Amino acid sequence: MSTVSSPLGSDTPWTEVHKLLLPAYWETLVMVIIVMTMVVLIGGAIGVLLFNTSNRGLFAHKRFNQILSWFVNMGRSLPFLVLMAAIIPFTKYITGTTIGIKAAVVPMVIAGVPFFARLVENALRDLPREVNAVGLVSCGSIWQIIVHVQLSEALSSIIAGITLNTISMIEYSAIAGTIGAGGIGYLAVVYGYQRFDHNIMISTIIILIVTIQMVQWIGDRLVRLTAR
Amino acid sequence: MIEIKNLCKSYPLPDGSIAPVLRDINLTVADQSITAIVGPSGAGKSTLSKCISLLEAPTSGSILVNGKDISRLSGAALRHERRAIGTIFQSSALLHRKTAAQNIALPLEFLRVVHSDIDRRVRELLEAVGLTDKAHFYPAQLSGGQQQRIGIARALALHPKVLLSDEATSGLDPQVTESILGLLKHLRDEFHLSIILITHEMDVVRAIADDVAAISGGVLVEQGRIQDLVANPDSALGRQLVPLKTVEPTQPHHTTAEITYGADGVVPEDWLSTLAEQLNARLKLLGANIERVRGKLHGRALLALDFKGVHPDAGTLHTVFHSLGLKASLGTAPLVPAHDVLLTKEKVYA
Incomplete structure (x- = not known):
């Protein structure tokens, strides 16, 4: 992150704000994109497993479902700040560092995956009960039914879930900023909070509000486009 | 032809005991004929339907299509043999994010049929159910009767020998029901189908069944040709008809x-x-x-x-x-x- 030298306690001039803001915004974006890619892939797979091992699924398995469900609940029990601190050794083991984007991605993925898994599971549960039977009597394999029937039919609710999850990941990225993850959150804490830099504070707030509004707007558009 | 022989189905209960749902069901449906299965709710109709559509394996007994037992297969063998049985559900069973043509194409896509053949087969089927002009409509844009016709076309996509209709006309109004039944009758003759009609509507049975079987408490209590049953003063089924x-x-x-x-x-x-x-x-x-x-x-x-x-x-x-x-x-x-x-x-x- 590029820094602009400014005396402690004084506001960064408006003409200089973008030099701090844009790189930080870019970092946040990269963080959220990496995290969401992993969350959608891993959380989606777990969500599909949760649904299909339940009694309505294609390969019902009560015991497996209970264990998986227990792990998912565990992942959702801890507040993000606590989770982030608690898994620092694990983060270090995986990434070799405890600060920066790489280090922030690990707790964000661990927090996002169980959340998204539940969203996908709920989206699949909302499908009409006959949907699996239709896939089966149409001679589909388990994989074909999951992809072409379950996920395909649930697409708009899954997109709504991705929207919701992305927004909470943006929020988490700001929390991760407090332990030096970089991004908008870091900027807001270090400049806005610790140095009383009002201009930075105001601009981070505005850019976050605009971002969230845009994500929601795009999500809603996609939901509407995919709904039939 | 489909033959159901000594079919039994029971489910284990949480307390360890076993609940028999179907007991010793024997039923034969000849080519080009329609058998209706009637009975009160809870009699075992839907379990029987699930066994016939191979969604559930029977506890014992067999289901033979043209002499071959297909009731206890799994995996690829099951997917291959279940092509012999087409299933129509209650009207809501179309995939809502696929067009009528895509819904009909689903079983063909699953079997990886080449695209030109899929297109040709879908056109044939749309024609057979009289909805050529609705190919690119989504289910939400179709009426209940039209949706059910698409469901029938999908069930016929893989040239089944047997068509199972599980309450397919429930919830449709009388005129639509009549036209769907007319279509089933026509398809029975055109494709020499053995049709099994699971229903609670006696009007449907009177209109198109060749044979009727009554199920009660998991047992087939009466079955026969419909004209024999209605002419027999001692037949309980005749009295319902x-x-x-x-x-x-x-x-x-x-x-x-x-x-x-x-x-x-x-x-x-x-x-x-x-x-x-x-x-x-x-x-x-x-x-x-x-x-x-x-x-x-x-x-x-x-x-x-x-x-x-x-x-x-x-x-x-x-x-x-x-x-x-x-x-x-x-x-x-x-x-x-x-x-x-x-x-x-x-x-x-x-």
């Missing part, structure tokens, strides 16, 4: 006769007045019903006989009934308690 609601005779000591007549015997249309003349009796009509079963009229009536002269003996009475082609059972009180089991059309009450 041509139900009779009666009123109490004002003088309960009267001799009563419950008359069953149908298409097989030649019954003069004026049998009632002929009967009155021949018996020299005044006839009181306590209940009567005429139903059209597979296009032919079947009737049931309860008469109170008030003889003007000597009371003839039972033998004489039977000779008279027989000469008119009527089947009768005699009594002194209403033989049938009022049947209000099912909705019937064309009812004539005294």
Whole structure:
């Protein structure tokens, strides 16, 4: 992150704000994109497993479902700040560092995956009960039914879930900023909070509000486009 | 042809015991014929349906399509053999994010048929169900009847030998039901299908079934050709198909006769007045019903006989009934308690 030298306690001039803001915004974006890619892939797979091992699924398995469900609940029990601190050794083991984007991605993925898994599971549960039977009597394999029937039919609710999850990941990225993850959150804490830099504070707030509004707007558009 | 032999299905209960749902079901449906399976809810109809559509494996017994047992396969073998059975569900079973054509193409896509063949087959099927112009419509843009036609086309995509219809006309209005039934009849003849119709609607059964089977408490309690059942005064299923609601005779000591007549015997249309003349009796009509079963009229009536002269003996009475082609059972009180089991059309009450 590029820094602009400014005396402690004084506001960064408006003409200089973008030099701090844009790189930080870019970092946040990269963080959220990496995290969401992993969350959608891993959380989606777990969500599909949760649904299909339940009694309505294609390969019902009560015991497996209970264990998986227990792990998912565990992942959702801890507040993000606590989770982030608690898994620092694990983060270090995986990434070799405890600060920066790489280090922030690990707790964000661990927090996002169980959340998204539940969203996908709920989206699949909302499908009409006959949907699996239709896939089966149409001679589909388990994989074909999951992809072409379950996920395909649930697409708009899954997109709504991705929207919701992305927004909470943006929020988490700001929390991760407090332990030096970089991004908008870091900027807001270090400049806005610790140095009383009002201009930075105001601009981070505005850019976050605009971002969230845009994500929601795009999500809603996609939901509407995919709904039939 | 599909043969169900000694089919049993039971489910384990949480307490470790076993609940039998179907017991020793035997049923054969010939090519180009329609068998209706009727029964109250909870009788095991939907479990039977799941066994036939191979969604559930039977506990014991077998399901043979053209002589081959397909009831206990799994994996790729199951996917291969279940092509022999097409299934239509209640009207909501189309995939909502796929167009009519894509819904019909689903089984073909799953089998990785080449695209040009898929397109050709989908066109054929759309034509067979009369919806060529609706190929690119989504299910939400189609009426209930049109959705069900697409469901039928999808069920036929892989050239099945057997078509299973699980309450496919429930929730459709009478005209639409009639047109769907007409389509099923046409498909039965065109593709030589064995059609199994699981239904609770007696109108549907009367309109198109060749054979009827009644299931109750997990057991097939009665089955036979529909015209035999309705002509048989002792058949409970016949009574559901041509139900009779009666009123109490004002003088309960009267001799009563419950008359069953149908298409097989030649019954003069004026049998009632002929009967009155021949018996020299005044006839009181306590209940009567005429139903059209597979296009032919079947009737049931309860008469109170008030003889003007000597009371003839039972033998004489039977000779008279027989000469008119009527089947009768005699009594002194209403033989049938009022049947209000099912909705019937064309009812004539005294």
